[in-house]
Amino acid sequence: MTNAIKTPYPGTFYRRPTPDAEPYVDAGDRVSSGDIVGLVEVMKNFFEVTSTVDGTVERFLVENGDLVDADQDIAILAS
Amino acid sequence: MSLSSTDINAAVLAREPAESGKPSATYRVAGDRAVLVEYGEMEFDLALSFFMLAVDDAIRTRKLDGLIETAPGFRSILVSYEPDDLQVDELIAFLSDVRRDLNLSSGVQIPSRLLHLPIAFDDTQTRKAVEQYVQRIRADAPNSEGGNNIDYVVAYNGLPDHEALFNSLLSTEHLNVFMGFFPGLPFLFPRDPRHAVTAPKYNPTRIWTPAGAVGLGGPCWSIYPVESAGGYQLVGRTVPIYDLERRNAAFAASGLLMRAGDRVQFHRVSEPELLELWEDVYADRYRYEIVEGNLDVQEHLDWAAELSDEADQLREARERAATTIPVP
């Protein structure tokens, strides 16, 4: 069974806190509920996207810099 | 009303030519609830600002049903109206009458306080704003080479060094012709035309500017009241000019330090001194030096006219220097 991490925010999705930093999370990493998995930039602000579930990231569905809409799946978790 | 029907188009409702000492007027569509009236041509001439201020004052005195508010510019006034109560034609007829009836011959005085404000040039905060701009917005902006905007403004005006630029700001009073952009932000123009400098604005604009930053855009100096976006070239920083919490007596009336018509005289302090002043402002220990007074318009214009030959030569030198400098 798989779970998805959703973004509650629409905007530009980033996987890193700054352009030259390491990604928050890579495929294969374990995440717990509350962990930051990315940032969304919208309305000149940055919002943290956190996981609401525990699991291992199977893959990301959006790339760094992609436009995402609210409620969109960001990554698939293998529970 | 002597409106000419030539040069009228979808954006321009009416034009009136210059006559008997009065600058021309252009009435522009600014949506369906405002008209922008411009006086004279687009040139840097404080006489146009004084004319605008006199018109603005006359509009407030005469009043007109349906006219909501006026908001000046350097040589223009944005007049907001309620179209249920006032037709645009009636508004333009009213503005035309105000212009016609204006009598500027006798010694017009405008209320004008003199504010003495400290400035620390090339300070850490404005450098930080430039650095952030280079990193996050535009790496190859010619106005941000060297991690500051000062080098660029110096070159653009053909000045020998930083000190010459700083001196141009320190050597004359600046007149706050109007306020806008953000609350309490003054649009400052040099009274002594020999100390005019100019600079293109950022392209694209900055996303962060520290509060109190002092910048130059076109021929206009300004002070940023709050942390905000911005497009002016930054040279230094002064004390707070906006505090809605009213932590200092200077903000008691409105939270804004400045009023339209005020004059500013900058004096130089070091950055550590400035930082101390910020603390003193908020602790209500610092007393802003504000001298009540008036400005005699004709006296100013006569004085500026005497300096105009010298000012023209300096302007031509600036313009020659500018042609060799890339625009952002």
Add this chain to the structure above:
Amino acid sequence: MAGEVAEFEIVEGGLQTTVQDYPGRRGMLAQGFFPAGPMDHFAFRCANLLVGNDASAAGLEVTLGNVALRIESPAAIAVCGAPAPATLNGETVEPWQTIWAEAGSELRIGIAPGPGFRIYVAISGGIDVPILGGSRSTYTMGQLGGFEGRALREGDRLPLGETPGGASDALRRLKASELPDYSRDWEIEVLRGPQASPDFLTEDDVEALLSRVWKVDPNSNRTGIRLEPHQFSWARTGGGVAGGHPSNILDNSYPVGAVNVNGDLPVILGPDGPTAGGFICAATVAHAAFWKLGQLRPVGDTVRLREITLEQARELDRVLRRRLNETSLEDIE
């Protein structure tokens, strides 16, 4: 309720939820204050109408959704604007109609999936925050007005005004024929000017401004709707005394809703935007069309600007006013 102030509490604040009133803060433009007020003034005013409030009553502007509030005393409420899943005590709430909320009711608004981006909530009595400069609107850039000059957060408690004679329990809705059309591809009516062709832009530039399908930038907000950079050809070679770029002019005041061209980037100035500056404004959104700016979703929505005349703008005013009238409402059976 004698001696007790009616209140409601923010349980979840969402992306940006602010107190606004219409028409916002007028008369302070010359000090640098844009009016603030609801971005979608149609949905906002309709919500006030449905709960029997004065047109000047303050309500909530909710950006995107994910907001919850608990209403401590009985009240009529209405949710208008972008379609979004909403519940009152777990029961589905229909938008654009009056709902009766008993004391202690919890209103939850989920994410608006689009079209539309902002949701408006009116509560009978209106939100009774202090009036500053003639308005209760929140002006976020100046940290002024509304509730502590900021967007609302979990735990904020806001006072409600009195409803003379008690809240009306008449339940009504906006007739289906009067509902606004929401889209992902918007057409927005503008008037040309103040600075357009032939003196600043060429005819071709204005043509391009009016014919291009502009994508809304994610960094659009209440200060402005950012469009996309465009290489205008310009009717002049530079900005003259105002600066090097032909978009530069000697600084002047801007009308709200102006299509401000700064450098190569057109930005439509919003209700919290800059009141003045040194860039041309090529067109200005008609007042009756301004509400559409509040519903532009900053992820993928497009905008086309359609030029109208002053006479046509007056006609749009009349149509909008007719729709914001008691006769546009019908009783719910």
